[in-house]
């Protein structure tokens with residue numbers, strides 16, 4: 446599955462935020478999206494997820510031809526977007542992960558085991574019956590990522606998954622991101638913390654002067670990949 450965008454401009458009404466070169470996100474890609482506050486990172490991710498219309502240009506999903514035409518070309522519902530302040534369902538952690546299970550394509554594994562593994566992955570083991578509303582901000586983000594891990598999407602867009610987290614939570618989030626990558630999930634991650642992400646992302650996109658460019662730098666990007 447591949448998300449392809451051409452001639453893309455994103456923004457609101459007549460206010461253009463970003464002019465993009467042709468973009469592609471395929472399963473297995475990991476891209477760090479950088480830009481100043483207010484440069485339009487969230488807006489771009491929402492457009493790529495099909496949650497907002499772009500000002501101009503085309504976003505399509507290249508995938509299995511077996512799907513009906515109206516599902517096969519739209520990213521909506523098939524590219525998972527994680528909001529920077531994730532919305533959780535009322536009820537328990539287990540209930541939140543059960544909803545995620547319904548969106549999972551392959552249900553060959555056991556639901557119970559998958560949910561337990563997801564909770565353990567983000568350090569919430571043994572807490573399945575607690576109410577999601579009682580979680581701290583950092584724990585909410587960890588549960589949101591556990592939900593994505595249960596879904597096992599081909600493509601995920603993670604908006605500031607590391608923001609406002611202590612080092613323990615950041616470590617758990619990075620661990621869950623690595624697990625998703627091992628399963629072939631392609632992702633774009635926004636973050637102002639370049640250091641944490643340079644080890645898990647192969648590439649970097651940078652928004653500057655309302656333009657999105659692939660950043661060619663001497664940083665760590667690609668080092669991990671090359672070392673494999």
Ligand SMILES: Nc1ncnc2c1ncn2[C@@H]1O[C@H](COP(=O)(O)OP(=O)(O)OP(=O)(O)O)[C@@H](O)[C@H]1O
Pocket residue numbers: 457462480481482483484485486487488489
């Ligand atoms: N629904 C909306 N209608 C009009 N303008 C909006 C809307 N949502 C966001 N904006 C504006 O668009 C600009 C870009 O916002 P966006 O959240 O995409 O930036 P960002 O790069 O993700 O910022 P940050 O790093 O602070 O999270 C901001 O100036 C914001 O006020």
